Amino acid sequence: MHLFPKLNVGTSKHQHDVILVSSADGKFSIVNHNGRIEKIVNAHQGACLTAQWSPDGAGLLTAGEDGFVKVWSRNGLLRSTIVQTDVPCYSAVWSPDSSAILHTKNNFLILKQLNSSNKITKWKAHEGLIICTAWNANNNLIISGSEDGFIKWSHCLDRPSTGSIYSVAWSSDGTQIAAACANGHVLFAHIIDREYTWKNFACNQIGRKVISIKDIVSDQSDQLDYPDRVIQIALGFNHLVIATVKQCFIHKLSSWNTPVTFDLKEGTISMILLSERCLCIVERAGTSIYSYMGRLLASPRCGTRPETLGRAAISLGPDSLAAIDQTDRKTIQVFDLPTGLIVRSSADNAITKLTHKMTVSTIALSQTGPINERQMALLDYNRDLYVVTVKENKPKFSKLGRTGCNATRGQCGFVAVNDSRYNWYQRLHVSSKTRRSLK
Secondary structure, X not given: OEEOOOXXXXXXXXXXXXXXXXXXOOEEEEEOOOOOEEEEEEOOOOOXXXXXXXXXXOEEEEEEOOOEEEEEEOOOOEEEEEEEOOOOOOOEEEOOOOOEEEEEEOOEEEEEEOOOOOOEEEEEOOOOOEEEEEEOOOOOOEEEEEOOOOEEOOXXXXXXXOOOEEEEEEOOOOOEEEEEEOOOOEEEEEOOOOEXXXXXXXXXXXXXXXXXXXXXXXXXXXXXXXXXXXXXEEEEOOEEEEEEOOEEEEEEOOEEEEEEEEEOOOOOEEEEEEOOOEEEEEEOOEEEEEEOOOOEEEOOOOOOOHHHOOHHHEEEOOOEEEEEOOOOOOEEEEEEOOOOOOOOOHHHOOEEEEEXXXXXXXXXXXXXXXXXXXXXXXXXXXXXXXXXXXOOOOOOOEEEEOOEEXXXXXXXXXXXXEOOEEEEEOOOOHHHOOEEEEO
């Protein structure tokens, strides 16, 4: 059973209240908000084990005992058969951007890209039969459950006795999971022990509602308690920003016991970005720019599903916000942000569009200099590193290196991993850039 995804588009509420139901007779049913069955489709020989709407709401997938994984239109018309195997497929899920499907085969997980017939990634995930999977849209992590009794994830503090794991699901904010177990219990798990550092400050989440912070130089420390569960943390630019399910708390590192507080639109925050002058909150309701006094400055539109943007696809500067276009990943949108305390709507923001020759995977805005000298570093899918001045009349993408692994911005430049070296690029002008390397 799967509820139609919530989309930030101008459709009616009742269009969202549609349930997809799979059944043991190989059929799936589309049921509307009044409980009336809109359509019943014969999908598989044997039981239909999985049925799921795509995240963009454009279609759905089913998987069955016959080993087939099929993609259907929103109205229940067969588009294609993605997978044909000789063993039952117990679970299949969409990627957050609807471009790939992850499915199970015995104790293996297989990732298939929909836009490529040959690109398949396969790995052994468990010792026993894999029964369930879930893909987190916020952090792009995959979780799987198996008859071996393990939920495979990167780290956990406890391994309770559960029996086989029949179903797993992420919370919308990506910080909790739930699992249905063979012993009749429902297992809940949450993330703690997240640690963040900036200069001489370090903070650590030691409980669901508790953050510890310490000044390493002065050895001053404190414990911060919050009324609700902490879902996102950001530390930098002399501020500690904490988001709970209901509120956002902005602490100055010079006086962290007197935070600025404001209410959130909804409790599904996927990330918080910081810069010298402002902060950015990305949630399902949209992208919002706030001052460190808690005042809303702008609400740029970064696609229909901004919560699926990864940290590599969005970057915040002192006066700009850059995001990779979700519909065309060769295009980067750069929004001019207000530098004062005047509130502006998203329609008032000047937008600069930059188009690269290749699909872009990572972007990073510079953090120093005026807006007319604002530069952006980017990595494309060939792992080539480029830099471009955003406000030039004819922006030129200057190539800095090949086979880059990652790139990120700092307050005085940016750093990239290239050929087993860390490279610092310190000057804004490409013609006279300075690079230092460290193995």
